Amino acid sequence: MKITVVRRVVQVGMLALFCLPPLLAGWGLAGLFAGGDGEVATPAEGVFFGSLSSSSAAGVTLLDPLAALETMAASRSLLTAAALAGALLVAVVYGLVRGRAFCGWVCPVNLIGEGVDAMRRRVGIAVPERTVDRRAKIAVAAAVVATSALVGFPVFEAASPIGAVNKGLAFGGFAGAGTLAAIIIAELLVSRRVWCRALCPLGGVFQVLGRAGQVNVAIDHDACIHCDKCSEACPADPAILVPALAGEDDMVRAGDCMACGACVDACPASALRFRLGRSGRCHPHEYDRNCPFSPRGAAR
Ligand code: SF4
Ligand code: SF4
Structure with a gap:
């Protein structure tokens, strides 16, 4: 549903x-x-x-x-x-x-x-x-x-x-x-x-309180086909999805996310899902290389 x-x-x-x-x-x-x-x-x-x-x-x-x-x-x-x-x-x-x-x-x-x-x-x-x-x-x-x-x-x-x-x-x-x-x-x-x-x-x-929220939208970068349907659906502000879509984060981190799930519903590739807990944050430039919090970085 x-x-x-x-x-x-x-x-x-x-x-x-x-x-x-x-x-x-x-x-x-x-x-x-x-x-x-x-x-x-x-x-x-x-x-x-x-x-x-x-x-x-x-x-x-x-x-x-x-x-x-x-x-x-x-x-x-x-x-x-x-x-x-x-x-x-x-x-x-x-x-x-x-x-x-x-x-x-x-x-x-x-x-x-x-x-x-x-x-x-x-x-x-x-x-x-x-x-x-x-x-x-x-x-x-x-x-x-x-x-x-x-x-x-x-x-x-x-x-x-x-x-x-x-x-x-x-x-x-x-x-x-x-x-x-x-x-x-x-x-x-x-x-x-x-x-x-x-x-x-x-x-x-x-x-402001949302910066500590534990219910977060996580992204599977390998599944994403970059169709932008999630951004079009986001009622909060499409900008909050940018770091995750650009491969710089593994979740929507901005305190503005309402956990509404519109992006999860809209994604045709099932690349987005709700996840409990917050991952650590990597500097955008190290996300794919050395960051221990990045799925790609950790896999190396
Ligand atoms: S859960 Fe809602 S507010 Fe948060 S990124 Fe997705 S569409 Fe935007
Ligand atoms: S809707 Fe899904 S596949 Fe399309 S850009 Fe967003 S996360 Fe990627």
Whole structure:
């Protein structure tokens, strides 16, 4: 089965996970779902409740690391121990898997962006592959935290398109809807996947964490026929595949990889696969000669 099919199921499932508790509770409170005279639990009393920024699962607080940094900067104080532990847990889990696995497998904005990208290609709207460097989102994340400290409130949370999808579906709220509309217009008219690739501050935080990720795309150089279908499929940025395709690395190392598997699905030669763990890194010039981490170097 294609990894992309599994990923779509997970993306939609995650959206449902965050939207269903308040919706079900709403029906229950309206007497449409639970009925009866008994007390109806509020969503917050359920096993899982919250948004993609902050949630509670079986009593454990989960907080996105950017929201935690913004809140601490804005309030100029530390979070509670439970909130700090929740932010750390999220950072460690995504850091160990692949930071931007959040973008590829969980974030609803990426799901919408991939849909817009597919539609744009289908109707034949051509946009540049890249207009902003993908590392810009790390600077955007730093600017968001600094601005939060300056103005005294978490600025990205107020306009987050991620929260917009969540709140819009669950509560009919419009906060962040303007950002979401601007992103869709930019992706249709400015450059391919510009928000997720280059501008999203949460993506910037996960890009940094992704440098330690243990779920990686590995390449079999002998099988590769250099057709570039993997680069065409990559939603993160085709540039992140270049060192592996050029024979300078045996895996996609960039923190920007979302572990989405689109390249693995697209490869007609089965030259790409997921691998657990990270290989050591060789200098590009020694990759084929003396590097102990290179399959070719080790074979000599
Ligand atoms: S390199 Fe492959 S797995 Fe990583 S983001 Fe690009 S398409 Fe997805
Ligand atoms: S799709 Fe597969 S065969 Fe084609 S360039 Fe990428 S790794 Fe090589």
